[in-house]
Amino acid sequence: MTTRLVVDPIACDGRGTCAELLPELVSLDDWGFPVIDGDDVPEALVGPARRAVAACPLLALRLTPA
Amino acid sequence: MTAAIDTLPPVAPGLPRLLPIHGDRSPATLADHLDRHGPVPPLPAAALLDALEAAGLTGRGGAAFPVHRKWRAVASGAGPRVVVANGAEGEPASAKDKTLLATAPHLTLDGLALAARAVGADRAYLYLHRHPQLIPLVRAALDERRRAGVDPVAVELVTAPPRFIAGEESAVASRVSGDHALPRYKPPRVFEAGVRGLPTLVQNVETLAHVALVARYGAEWFRSVGPAEQPGSMLFTVSGAVAAPGVTEAAVGTTVRALVVAAGGSTGTPQAVLLGGYHGTWAPVDQVWDLPLTNATLRPRGWAVGAGVVAILPAGVCGLVEAARVVRYLADESAGQCGPCAFGLPSIAEAMAALARPGRRGRDTAATKRWAALVERRGACHHPDGTVRFVRSSLEVFADELRRHDKGSCSATSHRPVLPVPVTAGDVGQWR
Numbered sequence: 001m002t003t004r005l006v007v008d009p010i011a012c013d014g015r016g017t018c019a020e021l022l023p024e025l026v027s028l029d030d031w032g033f034p035v036i037d038g039d040d041v042p043e044a045l046v047g048p049a050r051r052a053v054a055a056c057p058l059l060a061l062r063l064t065p066a
Numbered sequence: 067m068t069a070a071i072d073t074l075p076p077v078a079p080g081l082p083r084l085l086p087i088h089g090d091r092s093p094a095t096l097a098d099h100l101d102r103h104g105p106v107p108p109l110p111a112a113a114l115l116d117a118l119e120a121a122g123l124t125g126r127g128g129a130a131f132p133v134h135r136k137w138r139a140v141a142s143g144a145g146p147r148v149v150v151a152n153g154a155e156g157e158p159a160s161a162k163d164k165t166l167l168a169t170a171p172h173l174t175l176d177g178l179a180l181a182a183r184a185v186g187a188d189r190a191y192l193y194l195h196r197h198p199q200l201i202p203l204v205r206a207a208l209d210e211r212r213r214a215g216v217d218p219v220a221v222e223l224v225t226a227p228p229r230f231i232a233g234e235e236s237a238v239a240s241r242v243s244g245d246h247a248l249p250r251y252k253p254p255r256v257f258e259a260g261v262r263g264l265p266t267l268v269q270n271v272e273t274l275a276h277v278a279l280v281a282r283y284g285a286e287w288f289r290s291v292g293p294a295e296q297p298g299s300m301l302f303t304v305s306g307a308v309a310a311p312g313v314t315e316a317a318v319g320t321t322v323r324a325l326v327v328a329a330g331g332s333t334g335t336p337q338a339v340l341l342g343g344y345h346g347t348w349a350p351v352d353q354v355w356d357l358p359l360t361n362a363t364l365r366p367r368g369w370a371v372g373a374g375v376v377a378i379l380p381a382g383v384c385g386l387v388e389a390a391r392v393v394r395y396l397a398d399e400s401a402g403q404c405g406p407c408a409f410g411l412p413s414i415a416e417a418m419a420a421l422a423r424p425g426r427r428g429r430d431t432a433a434t435k436r437w438a439a440l441v442e443r444r445g446a447c448h449h450p451d452g453t454v455r456f457v458r459s460s461l462e463v464f465a466d467e468l469r470r471h472d473k474g475s476c477s478a479t480s481h482r483p484v485l486p487v488p489v490t491a492g493d494v495g496q497w498r
Contacts, residue, residue, distance in 0.1 A: 009403070009406065
């Protein structure tokens with residue numbers, strides 16, 4: 001099953017935990033908000049992506065079926 | 067024996083269809099409305115949906131989505147359904163919805179009643195900004211209908227805060243639910259879960275007016291004006307350098323030239339035309355003047371009809387100054403919910419203001435473009451996307467002016483503002 005990483009931009013407040021845990025897929029913009037690679041999450045990164053989702057203090061990060 | 071005059075069926079209208087025939091813009095009473103159009107036929111839901119599909123009616127709120135598809139999506143939702151007539155015209159350069167509600171509210175309200183029946187809704191709302199002149203007119207129309215018992219589902223009036231994005235469909239659903247008029251994260255879209263989590267149809271007031279006429283005169287009549295791929299008439303708001311700015315009804319596919327004639331002709335030499343609104347695009351006058359205004363013609367050029375805004379920028383006014391004023395307004399109108407929009411739009415607005423000032427200090431076209439690409443599609447609604455579209459279009463169409471500014475000069479001979487930009491409540495603004 002392919003998945004994508006998405007952020008709820010309303011819930012997100014630019015804490016940056018996701019970028020720290022998953023720099024392969026998440027970088028921060030000029031104002032500290034996540035810019036997410038919109039393609040399917042590679043197999044090898046699904047585990048780290050799940051951990052990043054769990055670590056978001058605002059539950060703003062999600063994995064959705066692609 | 068000939069039939070009495072008052073038993074003859076109404077004649078299917080030519081143009082105008084929505085607006086009064088003789089240009090009298092006083093509000094049509096329920097009696098006037100029934101004289102002109104007759105009563106709403108009691109079409110079963112399936113028949114109306116089929117008629118809307120055959121008619122090819124698309125939304126007149128800007129997105130031009132096929133109406134029958136939206137209605138069918140709501141109708142197939144689980145649980146009680148809700149319909150909302152969206153008259154919250156937050157676009158400063160647009161006056162068509164206000165004009166329609168002020169002159170022919172019963173067309174919209176007929177359309178709303180038909181929508182309620184077609185999707186099986188037991189709640190109906192009319193949503194509009196708190197215009198001191200318009201609210202009493204609309205209340206009077208609702209009172210007339212209540213006394214006459216014409217609406218099986220009573221229509222409740224809900225007012226919108228004076229914000230640009232108050233008419234965004236998830237903001238509408240939020241406000242009608244009793245909360246702030248702030249956009250929500252999607253999914254779910256409002257057709258699945260809108261007002262109080264229920265499947266909700268949010269439809270522009272002009273679209274509903276067209277529905278009311280399709281129900282009476284049929285799909286073939288509807289298609290008798292306008293191009294086959296985007297049939298019917300629509301309301302245009304013509305403003306800027308014209309003698310008599312205002313709202314006019316014309317066939318989809320009319321031209322800027324024809325609309326300017328209807329608006330009393332140009333004052334000054336037209337330079338560029340803003341199409342669609344403040345989330346729209348500029349078109350150089352020589353490229354657009356005689357182009358049929360249909361999405362099929364405009365989209366390949368990166369333009370769109372949108373909600374029918376046609377604003378004429380005259381020569382002698384600096385396009386970059388006008389654009390910067392609009393972008394500042396758009397930045398102030400951010401809901402402030404999403405970081406990229408809340409921070410990105412003010413950065414872009416600051417950059418546009420600098421570009422609008424001739425001379426070398428602080429001007430950075432590259433930064434402006436980079437920020438535009440950075441905020442695109444990263445909000446919960448399309449406010450940042452629309453703003454970016456407008457910014458890119460401004461930089462492209464006014465590229466010559468940009469070069470002049472780079473060298474310290476400007477072509478402007480007039481500094482009087484052209485585009486209407488309201489004073490925003492800013493970050494202490496109300497959202498209810």
